Amino acid sequence: MARGAPLTVSDTLKVSDTGSILGIETSCDETAAAVVTADGEIASNVVASQADLHARFGGVVPEVASRRHLELIAPVVEEALDGHDVGAIAVTTRPGLIGALLVGVSAAKALAWARRLPLIPVDHLHGHIASLYLEPLDLQPPFTCLLASGGHTMLLDVRDRGGYRVLGTTLDDAAGEAFDKGARLLGLGYPGGREIDLLARDGDPTAYDFPVARLPGLDFSFSGLKTALLYTVRGLTADELARRRADLAASYQRAIVLALVERVEATGADRVAVVGGVAANSELRAALPDAALAPLPLCTDNAAMIASAARYTEPVPYPDYLSLDARPTA
Ligand code: KG4
Ligand code: ZN
Numbered sequence: 001m002a003r004g005a006p007l008t009v010s011d012t013l014k015v016s017d018t019g020s021i022l023g024i025e026t027s028c029d030e031t032a033a034a035v036v037t038a039d040g041e042i043a044s045n046v047v048a049s050q051a052d053l054h055a056r057f058g059g060v061v062p063e064v065a066s067r068r069h070l071e072l073i074a075p076v077v078e079e080a081l082d083g084h085d086v087g088a089i090a091v092t093t094r095p096g097l098i099g100a101l102l103v104g105v106s107a108a109k110a111l112a113w114a115r116r117l118p119l120i121p122v123d124h125l126h127g128h129i130a131s132l133y134l135e136p137l138d139l140q141p142p143f144t145c146l147l148a149s150g151g152h153t154m155l156l157d158v159r160d161r162g163g164y165r166v167l168g169t170t171l172d173d174a175a176g177e178a179f180d181k182g183a184r185l186l187g188l189g190y191p192g193g194r195e196i197d198l199l200a201r202d203g204d205p206t207a208y209d210f211p212v213a214r215l216p217g218l219d220f221s222f223s224g225l226k227t228a229l230l231y232t233v234r235g236l237t238a239d240e241l242a243r244r245r246a247d248l249a250a251s252y253q254r255a256i257v258l259a260l261v262e263r264v265e266a267t268g269a270d271r272v273a274v275v276g277g278v279a280a281n282s283e284l285r286a287a288l289p290d291a292a293l294a295p296l297p298l299c300t301d302n303a304a305m306i307a308s309a310a311r312y313t314e315p316v317p318y319p320d321y322l323s324l325d326a327r328p329t330a
Pocket of ligand 1: 028148149150151152175176177179180191192193194197276277278279280281282299300301
């Protein structure tokens, strides 16, 4: 993919009444664009991850992310369009890193305005849920949804495809954040969820007894777990840490998965779905065999899920959306 290409995307954007939607997602460190048909078929799905760029900092640096989105947005959108006709532009407007969101929102406004298309502002969390509405899964509500990502850990009541109601949320770290911070303490790479997932396969999940927060209601807490890992690691020599790293990863992952599964079970729901980056975790997927699981490529941030959610969101007609803003909060 060409880097820093001039913004010529609108030339390749063909307007149609077929109802396909171009989705754009730039809320964190993935620059993504996708075309989804009105029936929920994914026509294209391009994700340019910035993970390598942020790895040396051990986490996403907002200003670095914004600059990289700027470089990537035009070629990523161009690749996603690739001759597809679209009738609307959808973009994540909230929640997320404000500078990162603004790159996607500005690009979407420009594209929509140039072609007189409507613009559909999408809530990123609604997007994660709508990863379940794409073909071939095409999940029908009602269901109770566990959304576990780097920024959020929530239990949601989903009655229809247009929205959701929050039943519980994390009081401190998100589950993905716990994975990422844990990985950092263990000297693993960023993003840490996948690294811990892979290493845990060689470890004993019962080797260490890490705490599982059990709050009243349906809320989550992961900061105590992270601190427990910190003190355990501090108590080990470098050699011991190297020898026990897989056991630590397996035990730490077990505690996160247990916390998530126990909360899901506490809802008493018989129809359960799991979405978000942490839904890619192999132990979590195995622990909820009866749940509808977001397809692996759609767990972490992507724009197909944003275009999918847009199918159930009110479009803003041309040119009313020019005053539309991004928002860091939900
Ligand atoms: O949904 P997502 O791409 O971004 C947010 O909206 O936050 O989620 C990213 C998070 C990261 O914290 C990453 O470590 C975690 O998802 N993640 C995983 C796995 N793959 C990604 N966590 C556990 N196991 C995995 N296999
Ligand atoms: Zn996300």
